[in-house]
Amino acid sequence: MLGGEGESTSFSSKEAAGDRRKSPAVEAEDPAAGSRYTEHGMGADRSYYLHSTVSKQSPETPSPCSFIPYTPCGTVYTPSSATRYPSSLHLGSVLPPAGFSPSSGRSHFSPAYQLGQSPGCLYPPYTSSGSALSNLNLPTIGPGMRAQVYLCNRPMWLKFHRHQTEMIITKQGRRMFPFLSFNIAGLNLTAHYNVFVEVVLADPNHWRFQGGKWVTCGKADNSSQGNKVYIHPESPNTGAHWMRQEISFSKLKLTNNKGTNINTSQMVVLQSLHKYQPRLHIVEVTEDGVEDISSEGKTQSFTFPENQFIAVTAYQNTDITQLKIDHNPFAKGFRDNYDSMYAAPENDRLTPSPTSSPRAHQIVPGARYAMQPLFQDQFVNNLPQNRYYNSERAVPQTNSLLSPQAEDATSQRWFVTSMQQGGNGTSTNKLDLTPYDGEYSSSLLPYGIKSLSMQTSHALSYYPDSPFTTMSAGWGSRAAYQRKVSPSLPWSPRPSTTTGFPEDLDKVKAQIEEEVNGSASLISSWTETQPSALSLDKADSYSTACKRRRLSLNGPITEDSISDIKCEDLASAAINSSSYIKDAPSSKCMAAYYSFYTNP
DNA sequence: ACGCTCGCATCAGGTGGGAAACGG
DNA sequence: CCGTTTCCCACCTGATGCGAGCGT
Numbered sequence: 001m002l003g004g005e006g007e008s009t010s011f012s013s014k015e016a017a018g019d020r021r022k023s024p025a026v027e028a029e030d031p032a033a034g035s036r037y038t039e040h041g042m043g044a045d046r047s048y049y050l051h052s053t054v055s056k057q058s059p060e061t062p063s064p065c066s067f068i069p070y071t072p073c074g075t076v077y078t079p080s081s082a083t084r085y086p087s088s089l090h091l092g093s094v095l096p097p098a099g100f101s102p103s104s105g106r107s108h109f110s111p112a113y114q115l116g117q118s119p120g121c122l123y124p125p126y127t128s129s130g131s132a133l134s135n136l137n138l139p140t141i142g143p144g145m146r147a148q149v150y151l152c153n154r155p156m157w158l159k160f161h162r163h164q165t166e167m168i169i170t171k172q173g174r175r176m177f178p179f180l181s182f183n184i185a186g187l188n189l190t191a192h193y194n195v196f197v198e199v200v201l202a203d204p205n206h207w208r209f210q211g212g213k214w215v216t217c218g219k220a221d222n223s224s225q226g227n228k229v230y231i232h233p234e235s236p237n238t239g240a241h242w243m244r245q246e247i248s249f250s251k252l253k254l255t256n257n258k259g260t261n262i263n264t265s266q267m268v269v270l271q272s273l274h275k276y277q278p279r280l281h282i283v284e285v286t287e288d289g290v291e292d293i294s295s296e297g298k299t300q301s302f303t304f305p306e307n308q309f310i311a312v313t314a315y316q317n318t319d320i321t322q323l324k325i326d327h328n329p330f331a332k333g334f335r336d337n338y339d340s341m342y343a344a345p346e347n348d349r350l351t352p353s354p355t356s357s358p359r360a361h362q363i364v365p366g367a368r369y370a371m372q373p374l375f376q377d378q379f380v381n382n383l384p385q386n387r388y389y390n391s392e393r394a395v396p397q398t399n400s401l402l403s404p405q406a407e408d409a410t411s412q413r414w415f416v417t418s419m420q421q422g423g424n425g426t427s428t429n430k431l432d433l434t435p436y437d438g439e440y441s442s443s444l445l446p447y448g449i450k451s452l453s454m455q456t457s458h459a460l461s462y463y464p465d466s467p468f469t470t471m472s473a474g475w476g477s478r479a480a481y482q483r484k485v486s487p488s489l490p491w492s493p494r495p496s497t498t499t500g501f502p503e504d505l506d507k508v509k510a511q512i513e514e515e516v517n518g519s520a521s522l523i524s525s526w527t528e529t530q531p532s533a534l535s536l537d538k539a540d541s542y543s544t545a546c547k548r549r550r551l552s553l554n555g556p557i558t559e560d561s562i563s564d565i566k567c568e569d570l571a572s573a574a575i576n577s578s579s580y581i582k583d584a585p586s587s588k589c590m591a592a593y594y595s596f597y598t599n600p
Numbered sequence: 601a602c603g604c605t606c607g608c609a610t611c612a613g614g615t616g617g618g619a620a621a622c623g624g
Numbered sequence: 625c626c627g628t629t630t631c632c633c634a635c636c637t638g639a640t641g642c643g644a645g646c647g648t
Contacts, residue, residue: 168616171630175614208627256629272628313629314616321616330615333635 147282149302150183152246156327157306163319164214165309167276173253173267177328180249180278180307187239187282194283194291195242196231197249199268202277202308209316217273226258226269236289242282254311270311278307 151157156178157165168174180197187193201220208217230252234241255267270276284298285291291298315321325334 177615325616328615329637330613330635332615332637334616 147184147186147300147302149280149282150185151304151307152181152183153178154304154306157304160320160323161306161308163317163323165307166312166315166317166320167254167270167309168315169254169256169270169272169311169313171255171257173255173257175250175253176309177324179252180280182247182280182302183245184242184247184282187243188284189238189240189243191239192236192285192287192289193239193242194231194235194281194285194289195237195247196229196235196281196283197252197268198229198279198281199254199270199276200228200279202275205275207273207275207310212317214310214316220274221271226255226267227265228268230268231265236285236287256311256313272311272313275308275310277303277305279303 160178167176184195201222204220204222205216206218206220207214209215210217230249232247232249233251234247251266253267254270256270256272257267258269280302282300282302283291315324325331
């Protein structure tokens, strides 16, 4: 079942004979799967750490990212027909414990591989069992190291997650929105990896939207068939490649057509009204993409609970619908006041919003990019005044600025090391954002956040597979967009891993602090603003943003860029480990991100 | 002449809404 | 009857091709 159809297509040109399998093409009953990883510290106490048995990993090797608590209760429901990768490295959001201290970091990078679970171990609640990330360091480069994965558009996922994300599935396949987008660090630069996403049942229930909320309704149909794996089209590729840029799965499509033979490699077959959990798998393979089964521990899996969603054939929750409309550029036609968004008076366009969020100054360089307000709800909570204020779509600075995650400015990247998400025993699957809010500033600021301001001219495709994201990856030609990047822009097409960091640190920090100051509403619930309340303010702010966009050729760095910078930094720093790992301004940057996850 | 940038037009494909169809 | 699924629609984005303009 796992990866059946998809893999064949993806690797058809690289078929390799022999007994070696191609990842993720693996027999469902891979005997090694269940024992691929060893776990340590399993016990009643949730606060312990696991050391995976990733091959070549030296136990003594201090981890760049430390200690992430592991919780025995898994997040992903694993029916009897477990896939080959039951041992999900569950990398929940990093939620430092209450006692989080900048100096409390530990030095062991401990991917917490979760062994296969019985169906009885159901979807565990998202918890904030803490982990201090203060001593976060950039990943070391070398064989056997564990990967660290960052969910690039996590804030957006969180917005949806608050209302229980829904994903449309159709016969011909529907893209996910938000889509999965990651940054990976800690890979061996020269080793080859397959990167793919597997979508597994998150719990054993059938769901129904009733009375304005999702309720369980019977048991899930475990007999699902069809492809559950989407292999990144760039697979296989080197660690350097994967770490060089954001890894987007925007082309991944969800379908309920089990019999489809069309584009099966792009399709993940799901069942409506079932809850799913995407997993990211990174499998070390040979150069031709063949997984070498002779060595264990070359598979690492990452799970972000906020990526969970319920597959539907029609949206059930209007909040989700509104979020989709507001965020997805392809749904722009359904936005209210769209026509008026560009009709605001000149002065309105140039005048910062009264409530000027920290993004007020995020004037975007590259006015050429007459982009639409994609960042409008970077923080939907700022609605209505700020909702569309900083709706610049084009921020030609990083590889993801035009991507939806770009709008999620400050906390855009979510670093996940080998951590097992904790479970707190609650029954909700929603991420608890309350502590997130509360600790937003308290944990973030005190620790001397210094983000790296890596300026790039990455342009801004809404999707991560934007020109700059993909150009180096060879995903089709996007010259038409690439060339639009003005050479006069002060940043380079590819983020320099070194230049410009120090001098921008303060600037970035200041911006982050501004974010923090305005964070009260940042994380507030979307429901605070009814969809129907998309007021005229929206149009005004929209217009303002658009105007600003047009006129701001050389504005200051945007938060979006900062976020991407961080993201890029992490990856590029990993590539250029020598000079920055130690100083690790990026570490602090990452720590800052971590800080968004806090415990009450 | 050549290469590059830029603007414009075209087209494929993605989007949610809504009505119709389907099925228990 | 009611919940779910399918299909079509209008609207939009993004990719691409082409030609004009510019600098070397």
